[in-house]
Amino acid sequence: MMLKNQAFEIKRSVDISVRTKRLKDQIKRQETALFARGWTRLLQVAISLAIFLCGPSGTAKAQALTEGEFAEVLSLLQTHFTEQASLKDKSLTATTLTDLLPSLGVSLATDSFRHANTDPIKTEILPTQITYWRLGTYQPPKGIELEALLEPSLAGKSKGLILDLRDTQAPNDFEGAASVVNDLAQISTVLFSLQGLQTPQQVFQITQQTMFYNHPIIVLINRDTTGSGEALAAAMRRSAKAILVGRSTLGLGAFFVESKLKSGRYIRIPTAMVTLPDGTKLCGQPLQPDIPIFVNDEQEREAMAQIRLGPASQGLIQKNHKLLNEMALVKGENPELDDVFTKNEKKKEVKTVQDLVLMRAVDILNAINAIYPSALQGEEGGWKN
Secondary structure: OHHHHHHHHHHHHHHHHHHHHHHHHHHHHHHHHHHHHHHHHHHHHHHHHHHHHOOOOOOOOOOOOOHHHHHHHHHHHHHHOOOHHHHOOOOOOHHHHHHHHHHHOOEEEOOOOOOOOOOOOEEEEEOOOEEEEEOOOOOOOOOOOOHHHHHHHHHOOOOOEEEEOOOOOOOOOHHHHHHHHHOOOOOOOEEEEEEEOOOOOEEEEOOOOOOOOOOOEEEEEOOOOOOHHHHHHHHHHHHOOOEEEEOOOOOEOEEEEEEEOOOOOEEEEEEEEEEOOOOOEOEOOOOOOOEEOOOOHHHHHHHHHHHHHOOHHHHHOOOOOOOOOHHHHHOOOOHHHHHHHOHHHHHOOOOOOOOHHHHHHHHHHHHHHHHOOHHHHOOOOOOOO
16 A cells, blocks of 8 residues: 555656646647747837838938029029028038928939829728728719718618728829818818918808717728818817827828929929918927827738728628646647747738727727717717717
8 A cells, every 4th residue: 555655746746747847848838839929019119110210201311402403403402492491591401401301391203202093982880880981082973962971870770880091092183172171060160271372261161050970980090191181180180079099190281282203203392281270280290199009001001901801890800819737738739829929820811900090990899889878879969068
């Protein structure tokens, strides 16, 4: 009997040693993976900071002006640029003017800034009865009135509207931007004005007196929201109590003139600035979101490409993450680490891209309707009142 007890104790000690060793190995592997994740996250932040510091467009510094381009660009600026004071009292050379252009909101490129293909307004009803509008331009599909696009959401119990302005394809269409606000805002009011060196002041305002859409509205913005897109976002926040979600805009709320230089390069100059009713100028001052969402440029570009090709609801799919549990520890396994180690293999698969900004917007609208039930019916005294 004594020998049996000793054998049992020895076996038990061996089992405990084996499990302890497995657990230590598992912890070491997990620490290694977490360390790698930390460096990956730090690298992402560093890249984002570098992109931000490169200039207003988030791209690398433009190639320096040649002596021939310098005279031509300076002449165009003196003819079109709205803030002539910025050009005075400066000893300008080809090098100093190249460095000055980004701060003036002037862009140089090898290709035209105009979009070859522009998309009409794309509409979709997302899960939980949320209406989604993708506003590449402000033109509804052919043969459909702008007001008619809201009818499906008004017919049911719409929880709200998401306006996606994350890729402005019509930066000079201020009339179109004003027409969108006209059907969504509450009262007759001035939205914004446009005035420049060779542009007489134009005042854009709401023409109707009654509210057409009395539900919560969220506007998605990022650094590709520019020109009329920035004017629309600012007007929606002021006149329709919209919530801005995403990242700060480019800070170029202006009417642009594009010219082709003799060298073949293109230059885009802000020739008239957008001014809000309180005197705020949108050129040189990016719009800040009410609820900022951190997302890297590559992920957002992939999400926007996905929306152009298919339904926006694809980006709302939640990913299933395997979690560490007691059974896995006993078996000497860790589902979390397995997911990390097989990450390269998963990258090869065709996958759906999560649209983090759109996901948060849906969460916000669901929360608003939970806290303010009257917002769902658009009742008097509800969300906007």
